[in-house]
Amino acid sequence: MKIREIESFNAFMTYGSVTRAAEAMNISQPMVSRLLSKFEQSVGFALFQRTGNQLTPTREAEQFQATIARSLISLNELKTQARAIANQQTGAIRITAQPSHADTYLLNAVAAFKRSHPNVLITINDLGLEGVLETVSSGNSDLGIGITLNLKHPMLEMTKLATCQAICVLPREHKLAGFETIDIDLLHDESFIDLALGSPLRTRIDYIFQVAGWSRKTSAEARTVRVVTKLVEQNVGIAVLDPFAQFMIDPQKAIALPLTPKIEWDVTLFHTKRPLTQIENQFIHHIQTELATQKGKLGFL
Template identity: 45%
Template sequence: MKLRELEAFDAFIRHGGTEKAAQSIGVGQPMVSRLLSSLEQRVGFALFERKRNRLLPTSEAILFHDTVAATLDRLRELEQEARDIANLQRGNIVIAAQPIFCDTFLLDVVAAFKRDHPQVGIRIVDVGLEDMLKMMAEHACHLGLGITLETDNTGTQVTPLARCEARCIMRVDHPLNTDGPIPLPRLRDEPFVELAAGSPLRTRVDSLMQSIGIRRTIAAEMRHLRGVCGLVERGTGVALIDPIAELLLDRKKVVSHPLVPSIEWEIALFTPTHRAPAAIVSAFANAIRTEIASLQSRGLVR
C-alpha cells in the first residue's frame, strides 16, 4: 500500500466524496478516483459500492479506516518529531556527572537549557568517575562530565573544559586561617574530613601526603563533597576539596585557601570515541561550556 493511496482513502471517508477529498489533499478529482481504485485492488476486498456514479464506503471500508486513520496520525507524529529533532526541540539526553557538579553548576546548565529546549528530556545521573566511565563504555549515557585525575585509557574522547586547583577549607575561627596559601606540612596534626577511599581526589591527596611523610588523622568520611563541606562547617576537621565545592560554602562559617604544593586537574567532557553526538547533545555540551566560562570569570576555575 502506498502512502498517497491511504491519504486519499482517509480524505474520502472523512469528507464523504471524491471532490472534497481531492481539495483536502491538493490533487485533482480524477487522481483521487485512481488512488482509491488502486488501493481497493491492493487490499483484496471491496471498499466501495458504486451507485448512480457515486462511491459509497462498504462496512469493511469503515472498519479499515480506523486502522488507516491511526496509522496516518502516527506518521504525522513522526514527521513532527523529526522536525523537532532537527530544530533541537525533541529528544532525551542522559548525562553522567560527578556528584559535586550535580549539586552545583550543572543545575544552572539544566535550567538554562530547558528554557531554550522545553520539550527535551534530561536525566542527570550522579556517579563517581569509575562508574561514569563504565556508563560511557556501555553506551548508557550521551555525555560524561568528570575530572581528569586517573583517567588513562578511558576508551572515550576527553575534552578539557577548565583547570582546577584543590582548596583547603576550614572554619573561620581555625588557627590556620591566616593570609596566603596553606603549606601541606602544616596540616600534619589536623583532623581531616575526607571523601570515601577510592575517589580520584582522595587517592591523589593520600599519595601526595605519603610522599612528604604526613600521616593524616581521618576524623570522618563522606561520599559527597556536600557532606564534607557540612562537617567542616560544624568544626569536625579541615578538608581538601574541589574548587567547585566552594559554591556550597557558608562564607560566614568556612574559609578557603590554596595549597602549596598545588593539586591540579581538569574538568572535562567525556564523549564516545566512535560515535558523533546528536545535535541536541552537542547543544547541551555547549550549555555546559557557557556555564564553565561563567565559573572562570568568577575565579573558581581557570
C-alpha cells in the first residue's frame, strides 16, 4: 500500500464521498476512485459495498479507519519533525561550563539563540574544569566551555573562542585602587581570596608567585568567581580573576584593574570528536557573537 492510497481512504472516510475527498485532496474524482480501488486490493479485504457509483464503507473499513487516522497523525508528526530539524528549530543542547562562563556571557548567548530557536531545549550545568571535561568526554554533555592553560585531552576536540587576560579585583577603598594598572610585584604582601585548589587560574597564580620567590597569604577560598568577588567587596582581600568577574562586582564596592605582566589563556569550546549538528553550530555562533560584543570591555585580545 502506498501513502497516497492511504490518504485517499482517510479522505473518503472523513468526508463521506468520492467527490468531497477529491476536493479535499485537490485531485480528480477518477483519481480518488482508482486510489481507493488499489488500496482495497492491497489490504486484502473488502472496504466498500458498491451500489452503482456509490461506495458504502464496510464494518471492517470503519474499524480500519481508526488505525489509519493514528498512522497519518504519526506520519504528519514525522514530517513536522523533519522540517523542524532541517530548519534548526527542534532538538536539545546540553552544555557544561565553568561557573564564570555559565553566570555571565553564556546567558546572553542562550537568550539570543532562543529567540531564533524557541523549540530547542538548552540545558546548562556549571562545574569546575575537571567536571566540564568529564561530562563532555563521557557523553553527558554535548558542549563544554572553560579555560585552557596548554591543556590537551585525547578524547576531546578543542576550539579557541577567545583569548583573555587576568584582572586584579580590589576593594574600592584599597590603597592600590587608584592605579591604572597593577604590577604583580605590588601584590606579594597582600591577602588573597583564591579560587579553590585545582582551578587552572589558581594554579597559574601559585606558580608565578613560587617562581618569584614570594610567599602568598590566602585569606579565603571559594569555588566560584561570584563568591570570590563578593568577599572582595567585603574587604576580605584582593583577587586575581578572569575578566568575566567584571560582570559580577558592585562598582560601588570593588574595582577591576589590568595586571602587568599579562597572564593570558584561551577560552575554549570542548566537544567529543564527532561532527557537530547544525543546531550546535548555530549555538556556538551565538557564543562567538556574544564574546565579540564583550571584547573591549573584558580585555580580550
